[in-house]
Amino acid sequence: MADCTFSRHLLLRRWQTASFEQGWRFRADWFLPEVRTVVRSFATASTVPAPTAKSLGAARARNGVGISETMSDFRALFAAADRNLDIDALQSLAEGWAEGAETLPPISCTDVYTGLATQAHFQRHLHELSEASPGAAEAHAMAIIGLPGHLEGQGPAWTLLVKLGALVQSQLSGTGAMATYRSSAIHIVFQVCEANLSRLAECRAAVETLDGGGLAPVRMTLYPLGGDSDFSGRWPELP
Structure with a gap:
């Protein structure tokens, strides 16, 4: 046995x-x-x-x-x-x-709590990037804004999720980025450029001030979608 x-x-x-x-x-x-x-x-x-x-x-x-x-x-x-x-x-x-x-239901694009993309819609977007023209995935990256560890396993209250989603949407407006909430973290897929990197840094800073600073400290990590390049050295450092 x-x-x-x-x-x-x-x-x-x-x-x-x-x-x-x-x-x-x-x-x-x-x-x-x-x-x-x-x-x-x-x-x-x-x-x-x-x-x-x-x-x-x-x-x-x-x-x-x-x-x-x-x-x-x-x-x-x-x-x-x-x-x-x-x-x-x-x-x-x-x-x-x-x-x-x-048997799958039609994919809903928007999460009812956060107003961000549903996980299914987010994953489909990633798949479409991987299947798009050569270099499409390489031009994009994923940022993960991790919320404090004490939220793991329970997640913020639904009212805080609403505020968090609205804040992220506002901060990323006009960037073409797509965001979803999963496992006490905001996952964001975006096209890599200096302007978008700066906007993401500002988004992280704004999340830390949400709810009177109750979500601070917030960690943000960047993962390239194509190749093995490490973009972390280009990430704007925040106080």
Whole structure:
């Protein structure tokens, strides 16, 4: 039993690593209960039954993962196990994804509390950037304005979320940036230029003064969307 558990854990880690190396975009969204079911089946019988593959595909669709990324992730499983790809299982995965996508409600663009983009709309925007003309993603970056740690797990009261969303919208007006609220942080995708960097610095400063300074200190980190460049050295320092 111990050997079996270890082999499943090892396969899970290898699959996850291989998937990330093949371009999985949002690491925090990779693990799902259906992933564990697939690993259990594969580690036991070296196969992924059609219902199991379909369940994973449907779950990926419900979580906003595109069909291409879903299939690449599934291929990574077989690469991690050093086995040939099971075409029938891959087809079942794709069928499950299509069925899951059909059941999704229309994507709402605006979060009811913050007035910012919903997470689904935000992720679709990221996907569109990645699929756009060459260099589109490289010209953009993501800024994450992290709120204090004591808000983790509970989040601000809804009245504060309303104020926070209105403030961010006001600060970023005219920049073309898109923002969403997630996990006690504001995520912002924007086109990289000095003017936008300055506006983001001003936005961070404004957030620190919100609600009488109750959200201070606020940390802001910048992540390029394309390549491995580090733009942090260009980030305006604030007192």
